[in-house]
Amino acid sequence: MLGFLSSPVCLTVIWFLSWSLHHSCAQISTDEVSGVHYGHLGKNVTLACGKSQRIPVVWHLNRSSVLPWHKVASDGALVLLRVDHSAQGIYSCYDNRGLLLHSTKLRMGYPPGLLSISCQVPSHAHVRCSWVESIKTFLPVQYNASLGGIGQDWKPCVVDVSRKHCDVYDPPFWQTIHTLRVTVTNALGSETTDARLKLHELLKPDPPESVLVKEIEGYPRRLMVLWKSPPSWPLHDSFPLLFQIRYRPVGSVYWSEIFSEHSPAVVFDALAGHLHQVQIRAHDEVNTESQWSEWSPMLLIQPWTAVYTTTDPPTEEPFQDYDFPFNEKPETSTEKSHNPALVDVGNLVLVILLVLFSVVILITVPSLIYVLWVRQRRRDHGTKQELTSMVKMKSMPI
Amino acid sequence: PAVLLDSSSSLLFSLLLAQLPVFTSASPVPQRRPTDMDKLSNQTKNLMKLTQELLREHAFDSDVEPHRFRSLPEMSNRSANDFNNLELKPTLSQLHADLKLYEHHFEWLNKVSKKHHHPGVPKLVEMIREMKSLISLLHRQMQRVEAPRVAPATPSLPPHLPYQFDVLQSSHELLQHFKLFCDWAYRAFISLKPKVTAVQ
Numbered sequence: 001m002l003g004f005l006s007s008p009v010c011l012t013v014i015w016f017l018s019w020s021l022h023h024s025c026a027q028i029s030t031d032e033v034s035g036v037h038y039g040h041l042g043k044n045v046t047l048a049c050g051k052s053q054r055i056p057v058v059w060h061l062n063r064s065s066v067l068p069w070h071k072v073a074s075d076g077a078l079v080l081l082r083v084d085h086s087a088q089g090i091y092s093c094y095d096n097r098g099l100l101l102h103s104t105k106l107r108m109g110y111p112p113g114l115l116s117i118s119c120q121v122p123s124h125a126h127v128r129c130s131w132v133e134s135i136k137t138f139l140p141v142q143y144n145a146s147l148g149g150i151g152q153d154w155k156p157c158v159v160d161v162s163r164k165h166c167d168v169y170d171p172p173f174w175q176t177i178h179t180l181r182v183t184v185t186n187a188l189g190s191e192t193t194d195a196r197l198k199l200h201e202l203l204k205p206d207p208p209e210s211v212l213v214k215e216i217e218g219y220p221r222r223l224m225v226l227w228k229s230p231p232s233w234p235l236h237d238s239f240p241l242l243f244q245i246r247y248r249p250v251g252s253v254y255w256s257e258i259f260s261e262h263s264p265a266v267v268f269d270a271l272a273g274h275l276h277q278v279q280i281r282a283h284d285e286v287n288t289e290s291q292w293s294e295w296s297p298m299l300l301i302q303p304w305t306a307v308y309t310t311t312d313p314p315t316e317e318p319f320q321d322y323d324f325p326f327n328e329k330p331e332t333s334t335e336k337s338h339n340p341a342l343v344d345v346g347n348l349v350l351v352i353l354l355v356l357f358s359v360v361i362l363i364t365v366p367s368l369i370y371v372l373w374v375r376q377r378r379r380d381h382g383t384k385q386e387l388t389s390m391v392k393m394k395s396m397p398i
Numbered sequence: 399p400a401v402l403l404d405s406s407s408s409l410l411f412s413l414l415l416a417q418l419p420v421f422t423s424a425s426p427v428p429q430r431r432p433t434d435m436d437k438l439s440n441q442t443k444n445l446m447k448l449t450q451e452l453l454r455e456h457a458f459d460s461d462v463e464p465h466r467f468r469s470l471p472e473m474s475n476r477s478a479n480d481f482n483n484l485e486l487k488p489t490l491s492q493l494h495a496d497l498k499l500y501e502h503h504f505e506w507l508n509k510v511s512k513k514h515h516h517p518g519v520p521k522l523v524e525m526i527r528e529m530k531s532l533i534s535l536l537h538r539q540m541q542r543v544e545a546p547r548v549a550p551a552t553p554s555l556p557p558h559l560p561y562q563f564d565v566l567q568s569s570h571e572l573l574q575h576f577k578l579f580c581d582w583a584y585r586a587f588i589s590l591k592p593k594v595t596a597v598q
Contacts, residue, residue, distance in 0.1 A: 123478070124477075124478035125478040170479045172473070172474045172475060172476060173477060174473040174476050174578045174579070174581065175473055175474060176571075176574045176578060200578060234481075236478075236481050237589055237591075237592075238481040238586070238588060238589040239481075239585065240588070286443075286446075286581055286584055288450065289450070
């Protein structure tokens with residue numbers, strides 16, 4: 001037996017077998033997988049055995065003779081019936097002597113469907129549109145996108161395939177309606193989706209950046225808010241922004257707000273000695289139909305608090321001697337009154353003063369009228385007495 | 399009583415005196431006189447507001463843009479970056495020509511709206527009046543900086559609008575275009591303001 005195995009004939013057979021086996025495996029994995037065949041999930045797929053006319057042929061899937069539901073056509077083509085994902089793999093056909101004739105890779109999926117497109121317009125100079133596929137295709141896709149309008153050229157929208165969005169820089173913004181056209185293509189077909197956009201209504205700046213809130217020394221009811229315009233917004237004078245600042249003492253449910261066109265802005269009616277929440281957002285100052293940005297992250301700040309060295313703390317703010325560094329005084333409005341527990345002491349004092357003033361007026365005016373009336377009455381009474389005495393004097397016998 | 403009278407009147411007097419700072423602070427602070435460019439931008443903003451009101455109150459909002467007016471000022475070539483190098487004289491001349499063209503369109507719309515008894519006519523009349531005022535103010539500014547006058551394009555207007563629906567749709571189309579034009583014009587005026595000061 002050992003002698004037979006070591007005989008030259010046997011060694012030649014073993015060498016030939018191992019060479020042919022190795023060779024055929026290499027062929028399947030590289031050269032002979034002639035391409036990728038794409039099939040529509042749920043439908044029949046026909047795989048031809050190359051250009052070979054040699055029949056009968058034997059089909060293998062991933063080197064296994066177990067195949068999904070199928071039939072073999074008269075020309076040797078393999079017809080896979082109602083194919084699902086499990087049918088994917090490398091299909092090889094062999095002749096009756098086991099010689100590899102053809103090999104192909106099968107990938108299953110769907111043709112693309114319509115896209116659901118949404119666009120963000122962070123400034124007049126930038127439009128970003130992103131999309132979601134209505135159908136998961138399971139196949140590699142390509143996108144082609146462009147922005148156009150009535151009577152204007154199409155401007156390419158630069159696609160980021162992995163993030164499924166595209167960007168248009170410096171679009172012709174002042175158009176009533178724009179159309180974003182995205183064509184998605186895969187091996188099974190293509191689909192074009194048009195989205196009609198009103199850029200002036202979609203305009204929504206990014207939130208202001210580098211927001212900072214500071215206390216103002218010597219002013220227990222003031223806060224200074226500083227910020228920078230969003231970097232995506234054009235710096236040019238032609239694009240003014242309006243900023244809304246909202247603030248409230250921690251624990252209150254009602255916000256107060258001020259509007260300003262420039263940084264910094266000063267809050268004049270903070271609640272002394274309380275921690276405040278402050279946020280800011282931006283809006284295009286010209287186009288009222290555009291949207292407010294999102295609010296900036298919440299900042300917490302407490303107004304300046306005096307460190308008292310004497311027993312009698314000052315009760316009034318030193319308004320008069322402060323040289324205010326800003327040329328504008330923001331308008332202040334409060335949406336609703338504060339929580340009763342947090343009623344502003346300053347406002348309360350003002351209300352009391354007003355009430356006192358009204359009471360004084362109400363007392364003074366009737367008193368004056370009464371005094372005048374009394375004086376008049378006295379005068380009349382005096383005249384009457386004089387007349388009576390004169391009559392009496394006249395009637396007296398001389 | 400005389401003492402009472404005296405004290406009351408003195409109290410009243412002192413109260414009035416106390417109110418004096420309030421009255422004085424309420425009186426208007428002397429402000430910088432607005433320049434013609436300020437007036438131009440303010441009037442443009444006012445026109446934009448009127449346009450928005452008309453759109454809100456009377457126009458027919460449809461997603462289908464009929465594209466009935468083919469002679470409206472060209473806006474498809476104007477983008478945000480253009481404001482970086484806007485030239486004073488050509489821009490003023492172009493804005494004047496554009497406004498004249500819109501004036502023709504809105505006068506036509508006024509005529510057909512009256513025919514169809516459109517309820518937005520009074521506001522439309524007000525808008526046209528504002529537009530004329532803006533045009534004359536702009537013309538004055540052009541003369542001041544010696545900007546040439548450009549002949550406006552000939553308007554091509556729909557010959558006949560048989561139904562109220564057509565009037566509403568036309569109104570919507572014109573107002574939408576004009577609103578965006580005003581947005582652009584306002585930005586142009588505030589952008590050109592320093593250039594006018596440099597010329598004068």
